[in-house]
Amino acid sequence: MAIPVACVVLPGSGNRAIIHSFPVRSTLMTETAELTARFHFALTLIKDAGKLAHGYFKSRDTLTIKSKGLQDMASEADLNTELLIKNGLEQNFPQDAFLGEETGITAFSADQGIWVVDPIDGTQPFVSGLSSWCVSIAFVQRNALVFGMVYAPERDELFAGGIGFAATLNGKPVGKHPGRSIKDGICGVGYSPRIGPDEFLPVFSRFLHNGGMFYRDGSGALMLCQVAAGRLIGYIEPHINSWDCLGAIAVIHAAGLKTNDFLANDGLRKGNPVIAGNEEVYAELEAVFKGR
DSSP, rough: EEEEEEEEEEESSSOOOOOOEHHHHHHHHHHHHHHEEEEEEEEHHHHHHHHHHHHHHGGGGGOOOEEEEEEEEEEEHHHHHHHHHHHHHHHHHSSEEETTTTTTOOOOOOSSSSEEEEEOOOOOOOOTTTTTTTEEEEEETOOOOOOOOEEEETTTTEEEEEEEEEEEEEEEEOOOOOOGGGSEEEEEEOTTTTTOOOHHHHHHHHHTTTTTTEEOOOHHHHHHHHHHHTTSEEEEEEEOHHHHHHHHHHHHHHHOOOOOTTTTTTTHOOOOOEEEEEEHHHHHHHHHTTTO
């Protein structure tokens, strides 16, 4: 189907109106097909990456752990898992850009799609033998978060969703938490030494004084997915990097829940705060964060 557009002709000019047709639907269908292809490819790729990372997890005593800063570490498991993802995407979608925690960002233009990847979110739990770590993949296009997925291999849980893609856990629809206030459930609370205790503690104090109860397991991506799945009622963190959260935020949006505009003010490169929940919980957490 095409949309006809007619030229306006003044009466008495003697000229005929000219009608042009533009194939709008075929263009939209092509874009949808391309995004669907990316989505399903990424679902397979994240499982492959998870399998590789899980192999390292089972032999983590042999890994060489390097510190990248306070409470921030990486090993060959992080790098090699990211390279598996990056190489798979480059071979199948060479026109797309890439941003990974370990290898950084490739050349990137405003109209270009970009994959945002954390090969192992929750490296501290990973090296400590805990199950709360995951692989995260998101796809952003024209400054919009299109879809994302998060896979926790030790738990065998794959969360996925996006624009036009339902929010699912292992292929089944997720359910929302029924609570309407932070007093009605448990919230995920994230913290990073990037902001420091003096900035974090006032927010945390307001949260507790407003009746909130907190949960933290070392992976922002997984805690955000717990919100999408209705296990946690909300989430708040004063600063988080894009690769740590975009995959999960896509699932949250697909589940019909709300977050702040994470990509605002170059959040892709610089990170941002993140607040998530249903409308009521989001408003309550936003007030806690802003000190209102």
